[in-house]
Amino acid sequence: MSSILQVTPAVLVDNLVVHYRRSKVNASSIKELLVDLFRIKKKMLRAQAHDGVIKALDGVSLEIQRGEVYGIIGRNGSGKSTLLKVLSRIILPTRGRVQIWGRVSPLLGVGAGFHRELTGRENIYLYSAILGRSQARTRELFDEIVAFAELEEFIDEPIRTYSSGMVARLGFAVAMAEVPEILLVDEVLAVGDERFKDKCNARFQEFTAQGSTIIFVSHNMHAVQEMCSRVSWIHQGKLLMTGDATTVINEYRKFIRREQDFVKSV
């Protein structure tokens, strides 16, 4: 029975709150801790803890359906990246609840964990494993990965000899080797080369055709409009609007224009 498949969404975010603590609040050495213990009363500690909190997300709720291409927009520092980090389980919610049905493949921090001294081949296995892929599966995908990255000639060279473009290509090739259940994409690919970008976009089309859920965070409204069916707009940690792509993007553009006019008039 595929009842679960039909009933559950891919991602359910309920009233998500994320606070960052400023690192100063944590006593960072044992000496400081001892000093704190003897000097500071509870009241002061509480006040201090209050000062040191940054509210990155403040009560965000989302429901993303299976197979949907979902856009998240907002200005810099609005909390988009924090949301992606919670969805990829890098950070935990301070309050609220996140439920995910399916393994998440993050396309953020691509190439994290690459080792300069290792060859392209060794790095493919290492990075694949970091993404949770088994060694046997990587072996099956290996030739495709190398072909996609267009690095056949250099695959047994240490990647310290690669250009930054080659390293990025290798990272994306590993990350996108398999059709993901849920894909998180942060910003449009920073791979420079237009041709490789097109290749990646074609790959996204394949993913959607095969039923992947894609969550897409971007400043590029063209890309969002082109790819996404529904969009959420986050502003200063709060969810301002959710709806079909055209409506939300139009409102967002109006808002940005108004703001620019305001800046000009001042």
Place this chain on the structure above:
Amino acid sequence: MTKENNIFYYDSNDRKNKLWIEIRELYYYRDLIWQMTLRNVTVRYKRSILGVLWTMLEPLLTMVVMAVVFTALLDRKIPHFPIYLLSGIVVWNYFAFATQSAMHDFIGGEQLIGRVYLPRSIFVVTAITTGLVNFLISFAVLLLIALATGAPVSVYTFLLFFPIVILTAFNLGIGLWLAPLQSYFTDTSSIYGIALRLLIYLSAIFYPIDALSPILQMVVNLNPVYQFIHIFRNPVYYGTSLPLLPMVYTTILAIVLLISGAFFFVRLSDRIAEKF
């Protein structure tokens, strides 16, 4: 993380069985544990001409140098002194190297953990497994030297499989305690370094234990690292079977440390997440 109808399910509120989740995730990432261990062992020698051969050659040469120097310096009429010394050093190095790199690798891993999800304990685990691989190589070299120099190596050496497992659990337990502590208090590694320096002199590596006063002998006997060394020396150096009492003592300590360390680690790893 539970599986429902073959779909992975994540619920951020499910924090009751954090230890169980952590163990499951470690199992899910088991190939990464292997990859990272392999990287840690080989990457040091990547640019050298002899390459991976160094993983064998390095402990061999180090041991030969130590055996020669210390025999010249401190021959105390102990028969087969080089084997006595080296068996102590090999065990000590595993313990000291693995626990210290558990701390440092965990801190070094924070950068990666801020960019992709990984079970946080993986850095502690791979520090220990890396230490284990290096230890096994050194230990094989030690056995070769022991056989070559005519030390009374016995068949009981095969039984050392069990103390190796116990020592690994012991190191992992200590690593799980140290890593989150270090993440909170940067002083931890300095304090631990000094503690190690004290401990190495209380491990009867360079001298026989009966050269000490009765009180000091008692202190050294309580030192679990000395007990591990003593266990390893039995089949390799004395040619006898494993001593029962030290086995019981180290087993109990290892189990207590591992379980308490695991709980301590998962309890604190939540709060470490807030630092990002």
